[in-house]
Amino acid sequence: MGAGEFSYRISISTLRVVFPLLFVLRLAKGxxxxxxxxxxxxxxxxxxxxxxxxxxxxxxxxxxxxxxxxxxxxxxxxxxxxxxxxxxxxxxxxxxxxxxxxxxxxxxxxxxxxxxxxxxxxxxxxxxxxxxxxxxxxxxxxxxxxxxxxxxxxxxxSSERCRLIPVVVLCMFILLCIAVRGCLMTESLCQKAELKKLTI
Structure with a gap:
Protein backbone atom coordinates (compact mmCIF):
# COMPACT_ATOMS: atom_id res chain seq x y z
CA MET A 1 0.00 0.00 0.00
CA GLY A 2 1.45 3.37 -1.04
CA ALA A 3 1.60 6.48 1.10
CA GLY A 4 -0.97 8.21 -1.15
CA GLU A 5 -3.45 5.36 -0.81
CA PHE A 6 -2.95 5.30 3.00
CA SER A 7 -3.64 9.04 3.36
CA TYR A 8 -6.67 8.70 1.06
CA ARG A 9 -8.13 5.95 3.31
CA ILE A 10 -7.50 8.05 6.43
CA SER A 11 -9.20 11.10 4.93
CA ILE A 12 -12.26 9.05 3.82
CA SER A 13 -12.64 7.42 7.26
CA THR A 14 -12.13 10.81 8.92
CA LEU A 15 -14.86 12.34 6.76
CA ARG A 16 -17.19 9.47 7.65
CA VAL A 17 -16.80 10.41 11.31
CA VAL A 18 -16.61 14.22 11.00
CA PHE A 19 -19.61 14.84 8.70
CA PRO A 20 -22.21 13.04 10.86
CA LEU A 21 -20.72 14.73 13.92
CA LEU A 22 -21.02 18.17 12.33
CA PHE A 23 -24.60 17.39 11.28
CA VAL A 24 -25.54 16.39 14.85
CA LEU A 25 -23.86 19.48 16.29
CA ARG A 26 -25.69 21.71 13.82
CA LEU A 27 -29.02 20.14 14.79
CA ALA A 28 -28.22 20.49 18.48
CA LYS A 29 -27.30 24.15 17.98
CA GLY A 30 -30.71 24.88 16.48
CA SER A 158 -48.77 30.14 57.42
CA SER A 159 -47.86 33.51 55.95
CA GLU A 160 -49.15 35.11 59.16
CA ARG A 161 -46.78 32.94 61.19
CA CYS A 162 -43.91 33.95 58.88
CA ARG A 163 -44.74 37.62 59.44
CA LEU A 164 -44.88 37.13 63.24
CA ILE A 165 -41.42 35.57 63.56
CA PRO A 166 -39.48 38.89 63.21
CA VAL A 167 -41.85 40.56 65.73
CA VAL A 168 -41.32 37.77 68.29
CA VAL A 169 -37.54 37.94 67.82
CA LEU A 170 -37.60 41.73 68.32
CA CYS A 171 -39.70 41.43 71.51
CA MET A 172 -37.33 38.81 72.91
CA PHE A 173 -34.35 41.05 72.14
CA ILE A 174 -35.99 44.02 73.93
CA LEU A 175 -36.79 41.86 76.99
CA LEU A 176 -33.21 40.57 77.03
CA CYS A 177 -31.87 44.15 76.91
CA ILE A 178 -34.17 45.17 79.79
CA ALA A 179 -33.05 42.15 81.84
CA VAL A 180 -29.35 42.86 81.21
CA ARG A 181 -29.82 46.54 82.08
CA GLY A 182 -31.66 45.56 85.29
CA CYS A 183 -28.82 43.21 86.27
CA LEU A 184 -26.23 45.92 85.59
CA MET A 185 -28.18 48.47 87.65
CA THR A 186 -28.55 46.00 90.55
CA GLU A 187 -24.84 45.21 90.43
CA SER A 188 -24.01 48.92 90.42
CA LEU A 189 -26.24 49.55 93.47
CA CYS A 190 -24.61 46.63 95.28
CA GLN A 191 -21.14 48.03 94.55
CA LYS A 192 -22.17 51.48 95.85
CA ALA A 193 -23.54 49.91 99.05
CA GLU A 194 -20.27 48.00 99.55
CA LEU A 195 -18.26 51.21 99.06
CA LYS A 196 -20.38 53.02 101.68
CA LYS A 197 -19.74 50.22 104.17
CA LEU A 198 -16.01 50.45 103.57
CA THR A 199 -15.91 54.22 104.03
CA ILE A 200 -17.83 54.18 107.32
Whole structure:
Protein backbone atom coordinates (compact mmCIF):
# COMPACT_ATOMS: atom_id res chain seq x y z
CA MET A 1 0.00 0.00 0.00
CA GLY A 2 1.45 3.37 -1.04
CA ALA A 3 1.60 6.48 1.10
CA GLY A 4 -0.97 8.21 -1.15
CA GLU A 5 -3.45 5.36 -0.81
CA PHE A 6 -2.95 5.30 3.00
CA SER A 7 -3.64 9.04 3.36
CA TYR A 8 -6.67 8.70 1.06
CA ARG A 9 -8.13 5.95 3.31
CA ILE A 10 -7.50 8.05 6.43
CA SER A 11 -9.20 11.10 4.93
CA ILE A 12 -12.26 9.05 3.82
CA SER A 13 -12.64 7.42 7.26
CA THR A 14 -12.13 10.81 8.92
CA LEU A 15 -14.86 12.34 6.76
CA ARG A 16 -17.19 9.47 7.65
CA VAL A 17 -16.80 10.41 11.31
CA VAL A 18 -16.61 14.22 11.00
CA PHE A 19 -19.61 14.84 8.70
CA PRO A 20 -22.21 13.04 10.86
CA LEU A 21 -20.72 14.73 13.92
CA LEU A 22 -21.02 18.17 12.33
CA PHE A 23 -24.60 17.39 11.28
CA VAL A 24 -25.54 16.39 14.85
CA LEU A 25 -23.86 19.48 16.29
CA ARG A 26 -25.69 21.71 13.82
CA LEU A 27 -29.02 20.14 14.79
CA ALA A 28 -28.22 20.49 18.48
CA LYS A 29 -27.30 24.15 17.98
CA GLY A 30 -30.71 24.88 16.48
CA UNK A 31 -32.60 23.02 19.23
CA UNK A 32 -34.66 24.92 21.76
CA UNK A 33 -35.22 23.59 25.24
CA UNK A 34 -37.82 24.31 27.88
CA UNK A 35 -36.51 24.71 31.43
CA UNK A 36 -38.47 24.94 34.67
CA UNK A 37 -37.19 25.11 38.26
CA UNK A 38 -34.37 22.81 39.36
CA UNK A 39 -35.74 22.75 42.92
CA UNK A 40 -39.31 22.78 44.29
CA UNK A 41 -40.91 26.22 44.59
CA UNK A 42 -42.10 26.88 48.15
CA UNK A 43 -44.95 29.16 49.24
CA UNK A 44 -47.21 29.75 52.22
CA UNK A 45 -51.02 29.81 52.00
CA UNK A 46 -52.20 33.21 50.84
CA UNK A 47 -48.94 34.05 49.06
CA UNK A 48 -48.49 34.87 45.39
CA UNK A 49 -46.02 32.55 43.67
CA UNK A 50 -44.17 32.39 40.34
CA UNK A 51 -43.57 29.01 38.70
CA UNK A 52 -40.51 29.53 36.46
CA UNK A 53 -40.36 28.19 32.92
CA UNK A 54 -38.44 29.54 29.93
CA UNK A 55 -37.09 28.64 26.50
CA UNK A 56 -33.36 28.46 25.87
CA UNK A 57 -31.94 29.92 23.73
CA UNK A 58 -34.35 32.87 23.86
CA UNK A 59 -37.24 32.59 21.42
CA UNK A 60 -40.27 34.77 20.77
CA UNK A 61 -43.20 32.54 21.76
CA UNK A 62 -45.86 35.29 21.85
CA UNK A 63 -47.62 33.75 18.82
CA UNK A 64 -47.42 30.17 20.08
CA UNK A 65 -49.74 28.12 22.30
CA UNK A 66 -48.57 27.88 25.91
CA UNK A 67 -50.15 25.31 28.23
CA UNK A 68 -49.87 24.95 31.99
CA UNK A 69 -51.49 21.82 33.44
CA UNK A 70 -51.48 19.58 36.52
CA UNK A 71 -50.23 16.11 35.47
CA UNK A 72 -50.89 14.71 38.94
CA UNK A 73 -54.57 15.67 38.63
CA UNK A 74 -54.98 14.04 35.23
CA UNK A 75 -58.34 12.25 34.78
CA UNK A 76 -56.77 9.64 32.49
CA UNK A 77 -53.23 8.69 33.69
CA UNK A 78 -52.55 6.90 30.38
CA UNK A 79 -53.18 10.04 28.36
CA UNK A 80 -52.80 13.28 30.30
CA UNK A 81 -52.99 15.37 27.12
CA UNK A 82 -56.52 14.14 26.40
CA UNK A 83 -58.18 16.23 29.10
CA UNK A 84 -59.39 19.74 28.40
CA UNK A 85 -58.70 21.33 31.76
CA UNK A 86 -55.74 23.61 32.25
CA UNK A 87 -54.28 25.72 34.99
CA UNK A 88 -53.60 28.32 32.28
CA UNK A 89 -53.97 28.19 28.51
CA UNK A 90 -52.57 30.89 26.22
CA UNK A 91 -53.59 30.66 22.57
CA UNK A 92 -53.87 33.19 19.71
CA UNK A 93 -52.21 35.92 21.82
CA UNK A 94 -54.67 35.72 24.70
CA UNK A 95 -55.78 33.54 27.61
CA UNK A 96 -58.43 30.88 26.95
CA UNK A 97 -60.62 30.51 30.05
CA UNK A 98 -63.22 28.05 28.71
CA UNK A 99 -60.96 25.03 29.37
CA UNK A 100 -59.54 26.25 32.66
CA UNK A 101 -59.80 24.43 35.98
CA UNK A 102 -62.43 26.36 37.99
CA UNK A 103 -60.19 26.81 41.07
CA UNK A 104 -57.63 28.76 38.99
CA UNK A 105 -60.01 31.20 37.29
CA UNK A 106 -58.88 34.77 37.99
CA UNK A 107 -55.75 33.56 39.80
CA UNK A 108 -53.20 32.89 37.05
CA UNK A 109 -51.30 35.04 34.56
CA UNK A 110 -48.35 34.89 32.20
CA UNK A 111 -45.88 37.75 31.88
CA UNK A 112 -47.05 38.65 28.37
CA UNK A 113 -44.31 41.24 27.82
CA UNK A 114 -41.69 38.56 28.51
CA UNK A 115 -43.09 36.04 26.02
CA UNK A 116 -40.90 37.63 23.34
CA UNK A 117 -37.89 36.58 25.42
CA UNK A 118 -39.14 32.99 25.79
CA UNK A 119 -40.32 33.46 29.37
CA UNK A 120 -43.54 31.49 30.00
CA UNK A 121 -43.39 31.60 33.81
CA UNK A 122 -46.79 31.38 35.51
CA UNK A 123 -47.97 33.59 38.35
CA UNK A 124 -50.54 32.12 40.76
CA UNK A 125 -52.13 34.45 43.33
CA UNK A 126 -53.46 33.55 46.77
CA UNK A 127 -52.14 29.97 46.81
CA UNK A 128 -53.90 27.34 48.91
CA UNK A 129 -52.92 23.88 50.15
CA UNK A 130 -54.88 22.42 47.21
CA UNK A 131 -52.46 24.12 44.80
CA UNK A 132 -49.57 21.95 45.99
CA UNK A 133 -48.28 19.49 43.42
CA UNK A 134 -46.63 19.21 40.01
CA UNK A 135 -47.22 21.74 37.21
CA UNK A 136 -46.34 21.11 33.58
CA UNK A 137 -45.42 23.94 31.20
CA UNK A 138 -45.71 22.93 27.55
CA UNK A 139 -45.31 24.55 24.13
CA UNK A 140 -46.75 22.10 21.56
CA UNK A 141 -45.12 23.71 18.50
CA UNK A 142 -41.65 24.12 19.99
CA UNK A 143 -39.15 22.40 17.70
CA UNK A 144 -37.41 20.42 20.39
CA UNK A 145 -37.31 17.09 22.16
CA UNK A 146 -37.83 19.10 25.37
CA UNK A 147 -41.20 20.73 24.68
CA UNK A 148 -42.26 20.55 28.31
CA UNK A 149 -40.91 20.87 31.82
CA UNK A 150 -42.32 20.12 35.28
CA UNK A 151 -42.26 22.48 38.28
CA UNK A 152 -43.07 21.20 41.76
CA UNK A 153 -44.94 23.58 44.10
CA UNK A 154 -44.87 22.99 47.86
CA UNK A 155 -47.40 24.91 49.95
CA UNK A 156 -46.77 24.86 53.68
CA UNK A 157 -46.79 27.01 56.80
CA SER A 158 -48.77 30.14 57.42
CA SER A 159 -47.86 33.51 55.95
CA GLU A 160 -49.15 35.11 59.16
CA ARG A 161 -46.78 32.94 61.19
CA CYS A 162 -43.91 33.95 58.88
CA ARG A 163 -44.74 37.62 59.44
CA LEU A 164 -44.88 37.13 63.24
CA ILE A 165 -41.42 35.57 63.56
CA PRO A 166 -39.48 38.89 63.21
CA VAL A 167 -41.85 40.56 65.73
CA VAL A 168 -41.32 37.77 68.29
CA VAL A 169 -37.54 37.94 67.82
CA LEU A 170 -37.60 41.73 68.32
CA CYS A 171 -39.70 41.43 71.51
CA MET A 172 -37.33 38.81 72.91
CA PHE A 173 -34.35 41.05 72.14
CA ILE A 174 -35.99 44.02 73.93
CA LEU A 175 -36.79 41.86 76.99
CA LEU A 176 -33.21 40.57 77.03
CA CYS A 177 -31.87 44.15 76.91
CA ILE A 178 -34.17 45.17 79.79
CA ALA A 179 -33.05 42.15 81.84
CA VAL A 180 -29.35 42.86 81.21
CA ARG A 181 -29.82 46.54 82.08
CA GLY A 182 -31.66 45.56 85.29
CA CYS A 183 -28.82 43.21 86.27
CA LEU A 184 -26.23 45.92 85.59
CA MET A 185 -28.18 48.47 87.65
CA THR A 186 -28.55 46.00 90.55
CA GLU A 187 -24.84 45.21 90.43
CA SER A 188 -24.01 48.92 90.42
CA LEU A 189 -26.24 49.55 93.47
CA CYS A 190 -24.61 46.63 95.28
CA GLN A 191 -21.14 48.03 94.55
CA LYS A 192 -22.17 51.48 95.85
CA ALA A 193 -23.54 49.91 99.05
CA GLU A 194 -20.27 48.00 99.55
CA LEU A 195 -18.26 51.21 99.06
CA LYS A 196 -20.38 53.02 101.68
CA LYS A 197 -19.74 50.22 104.17
CA LEU A 198 -16.01 50.45 103.57
CA THR A 199 -15.91 54.22 104.03
CA ILE A 200 -17.83 54.18 107.32
Missing amino acids: QFRLFGAYHPVKAAPGDDVILPCHVEPKLNVAGMTVEWSRPDRCPDPKNCLSHDEYVHLYRHNSEVTEMKLPSYIGRTALFTDSLREGNISLRITNVTQEDEGRYRCFIPKLKSHLQSSVVHLIVGG
